[in-house]
Amino acid sequence: MPQRQEHKPDRTIELAFAELVARIERTIAPFAGPGTGFADEDARRAARWIARAEALGLPGFGVAMLARDLRSAALVRPAGPAPGGAGDGARALSSIVASGIPGPLALARAAREAAAAAAVHGIGAVALREVGALGVLGLAVRELALGGLVALAVAQAPAAVAPWGGTAPAIGTNPIAFAAPRSDAAPLVVDFATSRATLAAVRAHAASGAALPSSVALDAAGLATTDPGAVSALLAEGRIASLAGLLVEVLAGAAAGGRGTGAHPVDGRGALLLALDPASAGGLHASDVGAELSAEWIASGGHLPARFDALPLDPADETGAVRVSAAGLRELESASAGGAVA
Template sequence: MPRLTLAEAEALATAALAAAGANPAMAAPTARALVAAEAEGQGGHGLSRVPQYAGFLANGRADGAAVPAVVAERGGAALVDARHGLAYAALDLAVAEAARRARSHGVAFIGIANSHHAGAMGLPVAALARQGLVALAFTNSPAAMPVPGGRRPLMGTNPIAAAFPRRDAAPLIIDMALSEVARGKIMVAAKAGKKIPLGWALDAEGNPTTDPNAALSGAMLAMGGTKGALLALVVELLCCALTGSAFGFEADGFFTEEGNRPRLGQALLAIDPGALGGQDSFAERIEFLLAAMQGDPGVRLPGSRRAALAARAAAEGLEVPEALLAQLRDLAGKT
């Protein structure tokens, strides 16, 4: 399988997105985020998204000319308008605003409106944690799950990510969607002709199903049942009600290049530990807890596998399937 350095992969993705109509301020951070996700082993948010994003740009689902801007602010709060562009430039602006305002006010909440698919949400919180801040990130997504007691999808899988800085180690990163299982696993089962466990999904009539094809035309189920669905509802409200963005059921799905501009919302919360118990106390407390966790031989810290994969990719490069590499080169006009 062909192998690219991270720099080569980033340059190729940037060129492909630029050729599809993304301006330089959009293409570069998008490529950087996709390569970072690929390096962490999150292929679903990695280079495979480049052709999809190119399709969104070509079909007007994303505005390649958009430049995000802060459109409202007060103290530690601000609203970034992504202006229907790909999400990553808006996320970078939100991270910068969150860091600056958290240092000034102790805490910052940055909403993003009129946004798009946000990829691996662990990346923006990691950027804040590397600056010594505790960070949480939320995004809604096109409808995939019902509300408790409901049948039709109204809410997205609505990922949540959190990052906690450490004194002499990489930040602790927690990143998870709120569905019981990733939709990709259901798609894999459908292709393989295998059944899925009960509790993963409902069919189009709202009945529990083990048929992956029925699940794909129905709805995902939230992790933890009602509790997970209510967490997804919290994310929907934080990201959309506060920012004026579209709820999941108002956004067309991302499995086809055609559809509306999704107008999704994201939110970042950044906290300066020095404004509360103090940096030293925070550092001591987090290490005390992590040491207790690792006292159990079966415990692996969240994010440790992704960090190891990223370090390996930085040293050895990325393996890119030949078909995807050919597609990227074709999009970039480098065939």
């Protein structure tokens, strides 16, 4: 009988938050700068988001994810502004082609341009296509809400999730995140996948040798499986979530160009980031409404995610230490060193 392979726990190291951000920013900075359409502030913001994913206990969206993205972006020259894209917030709707660009950096630029457009038009929408893994969408919409905006982000991904009642993958895990300002607290932030498990969770279980929870995945025969190595399709988080995932596919896949066809295949994935100025839309007391709505929701027995509430109101004020995978840091540094950027 073959012996069961033992999986040793990954060693972690503790770094000051600012140091971790600086190390991450060094790996992203070569993709930003004059002539690329990406600013230094985009690299700093993206680095903070990656570090915060680690601090929030979401390593699947932290340095390891960025390392994979950098390897896929290796030897690709940074793309400039997308054809027809304003790149300066002058248009209410613009797009970014992010091929060869780390996903979090593309998302950071999209947040900057969406906010700039909202300041001019009251609304700013930025479509991303050919983009890699984006990280924690909730961090992007939260920063927009800190500026008084109501924000929505949706991201489409390659097919990995079966429709409600189905057995084969048809859409991605397709996360949705939205945020609104609150007058008495940090912004209200909701960030969720439309599937019962994420691909990051499947990778983590495979790496550790742990079984998946029951009723989250199917194998190639369409049967339930807890073996992460046998997963052929993930299950949607119910019928409504399945339809919500389809909505994301329409917004980020069809409208933003993230999803191709048999005749016109595309690489990467698509996303759409929307920033709305409530005052321009008639929501003159949006932050007060956000506070009252939260209170009424909780008083009625509702649950509000609190993961983001402990973060500082000023994104630059993050302090303290973060425990991060030593192997993940090595992989990130290796990917950065090996990805010669033209």
